[in-house]
Every structure is written in structure tokens, then in C-alpha cells.
Amino acid sequence: MGRKQKLRQERKIKNKNPTSAVVTTAPEATVEAASEGRMPEAAMKAIADEIDNMFPKSDEYVQAMMDMDTEIINGNEHYKLNNIEQYVLFKQGATEHGCVHSMLLMGKILRIWSATTKGHCNPPPMYIHLAYPWLLEGAIRGSFRCIMNLIGECYMHQAGPDRRTDALFDYWGKIANNTDTRIPALGLNELKYRxxxxCVICSKTDTKTLTLTQCMGCSFHCYCSESCQTTHWNEHNHRGECKQLRILHKYHKPYAKAIRDAAIRGDIHPALEKLQYKLGLSRPLEDYQELIDYNTHDGKLINPKDYVVAREDGTVWVGSFPSMCVSG
Incomplete structure (x- = not known):
């Protein structure tokens, strides 16, 4: 048998061998589905549990969870406080030990507190602006659940159509996606398509006579004119969103893995403290005491949606360790 005939024979044998075929395993199929945003909820929950269970749980968190109940609101299961002592324990776990599990529960509790006491979710929860800093604290430490709640509850549902925070949505979606390759794009494909x-204001597109310009700060949004950019900057609060995004790109993104690894070890990375300062999370309580105690700003009752994300300088409206006066 000649050399060429021998090679052809080997190829035939290889092609007939079933073990040489490429088989898509269940995990690979899950990854593919995730990349297209089609991951089943149960699979997503399993991955979220696996990721966040790497972070230590404070004794206060464990103690509070022993007596934690859940209830159904609008068809969804929510945690329910049985007493104020549980709230205090979660707060201690978050502030004294940097427990991301406690931060997540603090965010959930404050987000639905009024819904829990009133029995429904409309109008929007009164404390969403107080939940934001806790979810942000957990997110910058790398908690996947905090990132998901930050995106879903703060950027997608509570910001409002006139104050959309798509650039921050995109940032945290990519951070989550980089945390684990099995995680879907969290709506980023839909966001990109939408x-x-x-132009983010008037929806004009590129033409032969018009070339859109990108925001020089975030490089995310496009504008057809200076007028539309000014409208977006001032009336839609992109000024604050853009500046917060720049803070995150400079002080979080390069250190995200190091901060997360330190949090998993139970340590505090130096970059975390600087990031907290830059975001305004460690601002003095007196700067925002009024927002906490009365839901007012400069003596006027606020719409919590307007105080969810960022002030004009990119810092948060409410810090992460306030002495909140919450009553049942």
C-alpha cells in the first residue's frame, strides 16, 4: 500500500470512530446558552451561589439568617424581617466585617421595606436610594448577586426612562461576565441592540451629511448635536453617571480581581478604601442624614429614583455606613 493510500485509509478509520467526534457537553451547552442570555434560572442561581459562597459569612449574618422568613410579593419570593434585631445584625455584618452577604440582604431589605409593610410593590419602594450604596459596596467587592441586584433593581427598574443608566448597566454587566465565563451577558446584547x-436623545443615525459623536467621557453614548448632548448631560443626569463611570474605570476595573480576592480571604485591599472614598461611600453621615431620616433634600420631599445613582460629581447620594432609622 502506497503512502497516500495509507493516509486515506487512516482518515476513513478516524472519521468512523465515534470517540473522535466533537460532542457538546452539558456545561458547554450551558455556556453557549448563557452567552445568548438563555441560561435557565436554576442554572444561573446555582452559579451565583457557587460564586458568592466563596465569600466568608459573618457570624452576625449567620445568626440573622437563622430566623429569616420569606414571603411572596407580586409572585416573587422576598426575604422578610421578623424583628429589628435581624436588621441590626445584617448591618453589623456589613459594616464591621465587610460581609457581602449582609450587604446583599441590606440592599434587599431596604429595597422592599415599604413593600413588605404595605403588602405591595407600587408605588416604588421608599428606600431604593438607601439600598443602592449597599448593593454597590457588595458589587465593588465582586459579589455576583449584588451586581445582579444593582443592575436589575437600580439601573433597569428604578432609574426611570428620563434618567437611564445604560452606561453603568453595561459596565457592571461586563464585570459580571468577566467574573465567570458561564455567566450570560446579563442583557448586554439587548442593550446594544436597543x-x-x-443619538441617545433624538435617535438620529449616521448619514452622508451627519456623523454622530461619542461622549468623550464614557465613549458609550452617541449624540447628533451639542444640543442633544447638553440635554442628556443635564436633564438626564448623564453628568453624574459619566463621572461615576470614569471613577469605576480608573479606581475599580484595574483592581477588581485583587479587591475580590482580598474580600474572599476576609481582607481589605488598599484599592478598595480609595475606591470607597472616590465614590463617596465613606462620606460623613451628616452630608446625607436628611435623606435617611426624612426622605427629603434641602427640606423638600424627594423622588427616590432621582437619588439612586450619582450626584453631579459622580459620587453617591448616600454613603454605605449610615445610621439608618428604620421602623417596622
């Missing part, structure tokens, strides 16, 4: 390359 926005496309068009």
Missing part, C-alpha cells in the same frame, strides 16, 4: 449607533 441603543445601536444612534
Amino acid at each position: 441603543l445601536g449607533r444612534k
Whole structure:
């Protein structure tokens, strides 16, 4: 048998061998589905549990969870406080030990507190602006659940159509996706499709006579004119969103893995403290005491949605360790 005939024979044998075929395993199928945003909820929950269970749980968190109940609100299961002592324990776990599990529960509790006491979720919860800093604290430490709640509850549902925070949505979606390759794009494909390359205000697109310009700060949004950019900057609060995004790109993104690894070890990375300062999370309590105690700003009753994300300088409205006066 000649050399060429021998090679052809070997190829035939290889092609007939079933073990040489490429088989898509269940995990690979899950990854593919995740990349297209089709991951089943149970699979997503399992991954979220696996990721966040790497973080230590404070004794206060464990103690509080022993007596934690859940209830159904609008068809969804929510945690329910049985007493104020549980709230205090979660707060201690978050502030004294940097427990991301406690931070998540603090965010959940404050987000639904009024819904729990009133029995429904409309109008929007009164304390969403107080939940934001806790979810942000957990997110910058790398908690996947905090990131998901930050995106879902703060950027998607509570910011409002006139104050959309798509650039921050995109940032945290990518951070989550980079945490574990099995995690779906968390709506980023849909976000990209919805926005496309068009003016964020008037929806004009590129033409032969018009070339859209990108925001020089975040490089995310496009504008057809200076007028539309000014409208987005001032009336839609992109000024604050853009500046917060720049803070995150400079002080969080390069250190995200190191901060997360330190948090998993139960340590505090130096970059975390600087990031907290830059985001305004460690601001003095007196700067925002009024927002906590009365839901007012400069003596006027607020719409919590307007105080969810960022002030004009990119810092948060409410810090992460306030002495909250919450009553049942």
C-alpha cells in the first residue's frame, strides 16, 4: 500500500470512530446558552451561589439568617424581617466585617421595606436610594448577586426612562461576565441592540451629511448635536453617571480581581478604601442624614429614583455606613 493510500485509509478509520467526534457537553451547552442570555434560572442561581459562597459569612449574618422568613410579593419570593434585631445584625455584618452577604440582604431589605409593610410593590419602594450604596459596596467587592441586584433593581427598574443608566448597566454587566465565563451577558446584547449607533436623545443615525459623536467621557453614548448632548448631560443626569463611570474605570476595573480576592480571604485591599472614598461611600453621615431620616433634600420631599445613582460629581447620594432609622 502506497503512502497516500495509507493516509486515506487512516482518515476513513478516524472519521468512523465515534470517540473522535466533537460532542457538546452539558456545561458547554450551558455556556453557549448563557452567552445568548438563555441560561435557565436554576442554572444561573446555582452559579451565583457557587460564586458568592466563596465569600466568608459573618457570624452576625449567620445568626440573622437563622430566623429569616420569606414571603411572596407580586409572585416573587422576598426575604422578610421578623424583628429589628435581624436588621441590626445584617448591618453589623456589613459594616464591621465587610460581609457581602449582609450587604446583599441590606440592599434587599431596604429595597422592599415599604413593600413588605404595605403588602405591595407600587408605588416604588421608599428606600431604593438607601439600598443602592449597599448593593454597590457588595458589587465593588465582586459579589455576583449584588451586581445582579444593582443592575436589575437600580439601573433597569428604578432609574426611570428620563434618567437611564445604560452606561453603568453595561459596565457592571461586563464585570459580571468577566467574573465567570458561564455567566450570560446579563442583557448586554439587548442593550446594544436597543441603543445601536444612534443619538441617545433624538435617535438620529449616521448619514452622508451627519456623523454622530461619542461622549468623550464614557465613549458609550452617541449624540447628533451639542444640543442633544447638553440635554442628556443635564436633564438626564448623564453628568453624574459619566463621572461615576470614569471613577469605576480608573479606581475599580484595574483592581477588581485583587479587591475580590482580598474580600474572599476576609481582607481589605488598599484599592478598595480609595475606591470607597472616590465614590463617596465613606462620606460623613451628616452630608446625607436628611435623606435617611426624612426622605427629603434641602427640606423638600424627594423622588427616590432621582437619588439612586450619582450626584453631579459622580459620587453617591448616600454613603454605605449610615445610621439608618428604620421602623417596622
